[in-house]
Amino acid sequence: MKGWKTVLLGLGVAVVSPAVNYIAGIDWTTLGLSPTAGGVIGAAIIGVRALTNSPVFKAG
Secondary structure: OOHHHHHHHHHHHHHHHHHHHHHOOHHHHHHHOOOOHHHHHHHHHHHHHHOOOOOOOOOO
């Protein structure tokens, strides 16, 4: 799993947040958040992971 965990976390945040927004109809603006924040944060997690010193998708 090494090399995959952070990418999976980023994808989970990017996909689950908008899905919950759509399914549950949560109004994130009442909480002071942007409805697209989850997707942006997920993309940022994946982007930062690509900049690390260990290979993405590789255990070694």
